Amino acid sequence: MTVPALAIRGLTKVYGNGFHALKGIDLDVPQGDFFALLGPNGAGKSTTLGIVCSLVQKTAGEVSIYGIDIDRDFAKAKYHLGVVPQEFNFSQFEKVEDIILSQAGYYGMSLREAKPRCDQLLKDLGLWDKRNGPARMLSGGMKRRLMIARALIHRPRLLILDEPTAGVDIELRRSMWDYMRRINREEGTTIILTTHYLEEAESLCRNIAIINNGEIVKNTSVRDLLTELDTETFLLDLAAPIERAPELDGFEIEQVDRAQLALSLRKGQRLNAAFSQLSELGIDVVSMRNRANRLEELFVSMVKDDNARAGANRAATPSEETPS
Amino acid sequence: MNPRQILVALWTLVVKEVRRFTRIWPQTLLPPSITMTMYFIIFGNLIGSRVGEMDGFDYMAYIVPGLIMMSVITNSYSNVASSFFSNKFQRSVEEMMVSPMPNWVILGGFVLGGMARGLGVGLIVTLVSLFFTDLSIYHPLVTVGVVTMTATLFAIGGFINALLANKFDDISIVPIFVLTPLTYLGGVFYSIDMLPDFWQGVSMVNPILYMVNAFRYGILGVSDIPVAGALIAVALFIVVFFLLALWMLERGKGIRS
Numbered sequence: 001m002t003v004p005a006l007a008i009r010g011l012t013k014v015y016g017n018g019f020h021a022l023k024g025i026d027l028d029v030p031q032g033d034f035f036a037l038l039g040p041n042g043a044g045k046s047t048t049l050g051i052v053c054s055l056v057q058k059t060a061g062e063v064s065i066y067g068i069d070i071d072r073d074f075a076k077a078k079y080h081l082g083v084v085p086q087e088f089n090f091s092q093f094e095k096v097e098d099i100i101l102s103q104a105g106y107y108g109m110s111l112r113e114a115k116p117r118c119d120q121l122l123k124d125l126g127l128w129d130k131r132n133g134p135a136r137m138l139s140g141g142m143k144r145r146l147m148i149a150r151a152l153i154h155r156p157r158l159l160i161l162d163e164p165t166a167g168v169d170i171e172l173r174r175s176m177w178d179y180m181r182r183i184n185r186e187e188g189t190t191i192i193l194t195t196h197y198l199e200e201a202e203s204l205c206r207n208i209a210i211i212n213n214g215e216i217v218k219n220t221s222v223r224d225l226l227t228e229l230d231t232e233t234f235l236l237d238l239a240a241p242i243e244r245a246p247e248l249d250g251f252e253i254e255q256v257d258r259a260q261l262a263l264s265l266r267k268g269q270r271l272n273a274a275f276s277q278l279s280e281l282g283i284d285v286v287s288m289r290n291r292a293n294r295l296e297e298l299f300v301s302m303v304k305d306d307n308a309r310a311g312a313n314r315a316a317t318p319s320e321e322t323p324s
Numbered sequence: 325m326n327p328r329q330i331l332v333a334l335w336t337l338v339v340k341e342v343r344r345f346t347r348i349w350p351q352t353l354l355p356p357s358i359t360m361t362m363y364f365i366i367f368g369n370l371i372g373s374r375v376g377e378m379d380g381f382d383y384m385a386y387i388v389p390g391l392i393m394m395s396v397i398t399n400s401y402s403n404v405a406s407s408f409f410s411n412k413f414q415r416s417v418e419e420m421m422v423s424p425m426p427n428w429v430i431l432g433g434f435v436l437g438g439m440a441r442g443l444g445v446g447l448i449v450t451l452v453s454l455f456f457t458d459l460s461i462y463h464p465l466v467t468v469g470v471v472t473m474t475a476t477l478f479a480i481g482g483f484i485n486a487l488l489a490n491k492f493d494d495i496s497i498v499p500i501f502v503l504t505p506l507t508y509l510g511g512v513f514y515s516i517d518m519l520p521d522f523w524q525g526v527s528m529v530n531p532i533l534y535m536v537n538a539f540r541y542g543i544l545g546v547s548d549i550p551v552a553g554a555l556i557a558v559a560l561f562i563v564v565f566f567l568l569a570l571w572m573l574e575r576g577k578g579i580r581s
Binding site: 054055074081083085087089090091094098101102103104105106107108150 | 325326328329330332333335336337340343344347410411414415416418419420421422423424425426576580581
């Protein structure tokens with residue numbers, strides 16, 4: 001059996017201010033996977049990835065990268081790792097090419113070895129014309145691509161992308177998706193992605209873990225996760241405005257505004273049945289779309305349920321400061 | 325990392341550091357040259373001609389070693405302090421942290437970069453001084469040894485300062501309020517023999533006095549203090565500061581949460 005690209009056991013992080021960012025999480029990412037780590041802000045995603053990349057010190061637990069325990073030989077494990085952080089973390093005054101070549105040097109790659117690889121990455125990521133300019137002159141999307149090129153210079157087997165397409169326009173986002181798919185498929189690079197665009201996770205990733213309040217609340221395949229979705233909401237644009245939402249037998253419907261209704265469809269229900277009733281009431285629908293993508297609805301409901309459970313547990317457990 | 329890879333990583337960092345301070349030469353190389361020229365003109369030429377001789381040398385020749393040393397100290401310190409803090413500030417320090425480079429290579433790369441600027445500026449100041457006085461070197465080995473060790477020590481000091489700094493103000497406090505007064509009071513412009521006994525005693529606890537005098541000994545052959553003791557003290561300080569900086573780096577002080 002092959003070792004996972006990333007194996008995490010009992011990973012715990014307590015910050016200096018007492019904040020429990022990670023509460024002993026376990027996670028396996030198989031080799032060659034395209035894996036999404038999702039969670040709301042402050043859930044523990046960046047802390048987890050920060051520990052894997054050695055930017056954050058763990059409190060307890062074990063992390064192995066391609067079977068190499070980071071406590072035993074972090075330097076060796078780091079050779080397998082490429083990191084694209086959430087925020088720009090390069091010198092804005094350096095030349096684009098120098099940033100990538102310096103990174104190669106930090107991995108011990110000679111200039112003769114690194115230069116052809118650097119040229120290829122600059123071309124693949126559409127930065128060739130900008131290679132001799134300072135990084136500060138790049139657009140936001142180009143800066144993100146620069147960080148991807150930098151992370152790939154030493155041919156890592158595991159690439160961590162922390163919100164790589166944040167603030168990137170749709171066209172560029174699609175081209176970055178294509179590129180990531182290509183290196184995952186053709187070079188076998190394992191990719192771990194965190195993103196707030198759940199459409200991105202649904203489109204790119206095979207497996208997914210959802211982290212909330214420092215715990216993994218779900219770890220499964222995207223396909224299995226989507227089968228758990230039992231309600232989808234559609235927005236119906238009406239031909240003529242109405243004063244209030246109609247009552248439909250067996251369907252939940254609410255008014256968004258005078259010209260739009262939100263129709264919730266449970267598993268097994270048919271849209272036709274809803275449309276028939278709307279037609280009988282003289283309401284014409286001119287167009288229709290999902291209110292959110294499917295994964296987003298599931299994600300929101302899971303995080304909501306988990307937060308509600310956490311809240312109930314807190315309420316049931318008296319704190320030390322509660323007078324007895 | 326194997327030894328070849330370590331050398332590549334170290335060389336990469338040094339080249340990057342040298343590229344940085346040469347790219348911004350109007351901020352790094354030009355100002356000390358102009359300032360030191362002013363010192364030579366005002367203190368050496370104009371005032372110095374009225375001061376006469378000091379320790380058997382004319383005043384201009386006497387202050388040259390101190391002024392060279394002053395440039396080396398401030399430039400090696402400031403280079404590492406500002407460069408490493410900029411890396412922290414722009415988070416580009418993460419580029420190094422995620423790489424397999426050992427911490428001693430990171431420290432070594434920045435220190436060598438700081439030394440390159442300190443010694444580079446020292447060389448420029450030396451060349452400028454040749455317009456004002458004849459310079460013959462009494463003891464080349466001591467001269468090179470002292471200036472190199474001083475640049476090393478203050479480059480490490482700048483690194484520690486940058487690790488501890490949280491804002492840009494924090495990297496200018498030490499140069500302004502500690503290094504500059506200690507350098508001025510370190511016998512750059514005078515021999516401590518001129519001071520009353522009490523102030524001579526106080527001067528002896530100033531580490532920069534030892535470096536300036538050891539360097540002056542290398543160039544002129546005169547010193548207020550025993551040179552061998554000064555060299556040993558500087559070497560010990562280098563070892564202690566290097567280990568301290570390395571320990572802080574290993575602990576992730578100021579760079580890891």
